[in-house]
Amino acid sequence: MGPTTRARFVHNRRRRRRRGPYAVPDDDDEEEDQQEASSSSSSSDEGEEDAEEEGSGEVDDDEGEAAEPSGKEEEVSPVAAAARSGRKASITISLKKVCKVCKSTGHEAGFKGAVYIDCPRKPCFLCKMPGSDTLHCHTTLTCPHRVAMEHGVIPASRRNTNTSLDYVFQSQVKGKIPMVKPQFLIPNQLECGNIKFHQRRVTCLEFHPTKNNVLLSGDKKGLLGVWDYVKLHEKITYDSLHSCILNSMKFDTTNDGLLYTASSDGTISSTDLDTGIGSSLLNLNPNGWNGPSTWRMIYGMDFNSDKGLLLVADSFGFLHLLDRRLKARIGDPILIHKKGSKVTSLHCNPAQPEVLLSSGNDHYARIWDTRKLEPNSAFASLAHGRVVNSGYFSPQSGNKILTTCQDNRIRVWDYIFGNLESPSREIVHSHDFNRHLTPFKAEWDPKDHTETVAVIGRYISENYNGIALHPIDFIDTSTGKLLAEVMDPDITTISPVNKLHPRDDILASGSSRSIFIWKPKTESDATEERNREKAKEFVYGSGSRKKSNGKHENSSDDDSDGSCDGKKKKKAKKTRFTHTIKGKGKSKV
C-alpha cells in the first residue's frame, strides 16, 4: 500500500458510496458520516476505536502495530501522505485493524490462508444480500447458496402458472426430450495444459466442428491459435487477423474450413484454415481511430446457415447483417439494444435460425425474428438485474434460453414461446467480476439431449485443503444443483472461458493466458490419485472447507510452467508453448 493510496484513503472518507441494485442500507453511510464529524460516538462495536482514531491526534502506536502483521496501511507516514496531497498535514492514524474494503476499524477483510474473510458491512459477494452486520443477513462465507449449492435456485414467481398454455408447452417440451438420460461423464481430470501459448488472456475457445482434436483459441491481443491437443506440437497461430480482443469465433456450417472471427478492432475476418488465407468481411471503423466515442467494437456474432448470413452486433447497440457470399452488408444497421450500449452476444436458434437472441449491456436479452427486423420489434425483452454477458438457446431443440448476468445469477427460460415475463429459474452463482477478466458465460453442453447441463467458471474461490481454487462448475439448470466442480490444485487462477466438446467428453478451459484440456477420470486415474492423496495426506476434491494457512499458491503455477517457458523463450520466440501437464503429479524444479 503506497503513500498515494494512503492519501486517497484519507480523501475517500468523503466519497459517496456506490449504490448497486443490492446496495447496503443507508445507515451504513450515516454511520460513516458520524465518524467524520467525530462528534457522537457510534452505537456499533467499532465506535470506541473510531473515536480513538479521530481524537488521538499525533501519536502513533508503533509498539501495538509491530505485532500486527496485516496492518500495512498504518506503515505510511500520514505527514508524507498529506504532503503529497498538497494539504496541510492533518494526521490520521489508525491504531487497530482497518478493513481494506470499507476502511472502518474493528475488523479486517481479506484472505486468511485460503479463506476469504468478508467485510461484514458489505453485501454478500455471492447472492448480494446485505452484510452480516445488518439484520437477518449473512456474509459470503455463510451464504446459504454457498453452503449448499443446490439451494441456489430461486424459483420464478410465475403468475400465470397452470394456464392451459402451460400444459401445452410442457407436453411439447417433454415430447422432445428423451426420457432416458444418457450417463453424463464429467471431464474432471486435467489432461494437458498449454502454457503461454497466448501472451494475453484467453477470450474465446471453439472446437473444430469436424476435426476431433482441434481447438481454436482467441486472446485479448487478437491472436488466433489452432491447436491439436493430441498431437501436441501441431499448432498454428494467426497474429495478423485482428489487432485487439478476439471476442467470438464461428465456423461456416457449410464449409468446415472457413472460420469467421469478430474483434474489438471492429472487423470481421474470414479465414480459410486449410490454406491459411484470410480476408476481411467487415470493418466498422474505416476511418481509423478517432477516439473511444466513435470506435466500434464487435462482441456478438453468429452465422445463419439457412441464409448464409452473418449476424454481427457492435458496441453501440446495432446489428449488422452480412452476406457471406457477396461479402457485403445487407440493409442498414438496426438498433437492437439501448443506443450506445454494447451488445455482448448473439445466438441464432439452432432449430429456427431466423430466431435470434441478443444480449446487451442495457440489462436485457432480446428475442428477434430476423425476417422482420426493425427497431423495437423484439419478440420478447428479457429483463436482467445487470449487464447480460451471454444468452444461448438450448443446443438441440432451441426451446430453452440460458443467460449469464453480472448480478450473479444464471437464468433459465424453459420454453421460448411460453410466458417469458420472468425466467423459469434463477440460479445464484458467483460470476460477477470487476475488470481484468473475460466475462463469464454459462454454456450448454452440446451433447446433452436433455438440455439441462451447463458449464461455467466460478469467480469466488473455495478453500480446498489449504488452497484457494476457482472451480469450473457443471450445473443442472433444471434444478440449480451443482453437478460437479472441476478443479486442479495446480490451477489457482480463474477460468472464465469454458467450452465443451460437441461429441467427446472433453472440456477446454481458458484461464488467464493458459488453455487446459480436461477428460473424465478413468478408473486407473482414480486409483493413482487415491494413492497419491494418501501419500500426501491430501484429500482432493472432497469439497471440505477446512481452515488452513496456505494462500493462493500461484507460485506453483508459475514455478514449473514459467521456468519451462523461460527455457523455451531462449530457443525460439514463437514456440512458447508445448509444455504440458499430464495428470497432477507435478514435480517442482
Next chain:
DNA sequence: AATGAATGAGCCC
C-alpha cells in the same frame, strides 16, 4: 515482497 498497471461498469454531478 511489494507495487503498479491493465481495464470496464456503475454511479454521481
Next chain:
DNA sequence: TGGGCTCCCTTCAT
C-alpha cells in the same frame, strides 16, 4: 449526456 471517480476474492511483470 459525458466526464470523473471508484471498485470486493485478478494476474503478471518489475
